[in-house]
Amino acid sequence: MDYIEIPEIASIIEKEIACNLSPKRYAHSRSTSETAVKLAERFGEDRWAAHLAGLSHDMCRGLSFEEQNNLVNKHRACIAFLSERPSLAAILSDREYREKMIHGPAAACSLCYRFQVREESILEAVALHSIADDAMSPLAKIVYIADKLEPLRNRSADADEKMQTLDLDSLFAYTLASVVRWFSESGKPLCPYTAEIYSRMTKS
Ligand SMILES: [Fe+2]
Numbered sequence: 001m002d003y004i005e006i007p008e009i010a011s012i013i014e015k016e017i018a019c020n021l022s023p024k025r026y027a028h029s030r031s032t033s034e035t036a037v038k039l040a041e042r043f044g045e046d047r048w049a050a051h052l053a054g055l056s057h058d059m060c061r062g063l064s065f066e067e068q069n070n071l072v073n074k075h076r077a078c079i080a081f082l083s084e085r086p087s088l089a090a091i092l093s094d095r096e097y098r099e100k101m102i103h104g105p106a107a108a109c110s111l112c113y114r115f116q117v118r119e120e121s122i123l124e125a126v127a128l129h130s131i132a133d134d135a136m137s138p139l140a141k142i143v144y145i146a147d148k149l150e151p152l153r154n155r156s157a158d159a160d161e162k163m164q165t166l167d168l169d170s171l172f173a174y175t176l177a178s179v180v181r182w183f184s185e186s187g188k189p190l191c192p193y194t195a196e197i198y199s200r201m202t203k204s
């Protein structure tokens with residue numbers, strides 16, 4: 001496929017996810033995109049990149065684990081620039097977390113091989129959206145935040161105010177703290193790598 005522009009790719013993906021994802025996940029994807037665009041405007045990042053990354057971050061959730069896994073194995077070169085990142089290694093090295101989080105790297109590979117998206121900040125934002133990483137680019141932080149704090153999520157009453165007032169790093173730390181709290185309240189296991197970042201952040 002020839003290179004096509006980001007708004008056009010986003011429009012194709014929006015139609016695809018309307019069919020391939022559950023109505024709830026489709027609504028979440030749109031809401032993540034809208035929230036990411038608002039944050040991108042606030043923090044001076046590219047709004048179209050935020051739109052595309054927000055819309056596509058869960059695009060592979062309709063595939064089976066095997067399909068997601070095969071996609072990443074076949075197109076690993078698309079995310080080779082992330083190979084030194086411990087967050088990606090954490091997703092890929094543990095079977096339990098790989099099953100939960102491989103949809104991010106799979107979506108990044110899909111954007112790259114199907115649509116020739118080569119912008120590393122977009123691929124990074126999509127690949128790492130479920131784990132967090134303290135070396136994330138501003139766009140990747142924005143998409144991580146939008147995924148967790150978009151209005152359809154069960155979030156804290158002060159989430160909107162925080163999104164409008166905190167600087168990006170403080171908002172990222174607030175989001176991470178919210179994630180740690182949700183996992184602790186639900187009794188579900190938090191990915192050890194995410195727990196490690198949170199603990200590093202609270203010490204610094
Ligand atoms: Fe996700």
Ligand SMILES: [Fe+2]
Nearest residue numbers: 028057058147
């Ligand atoms: Fe999501």
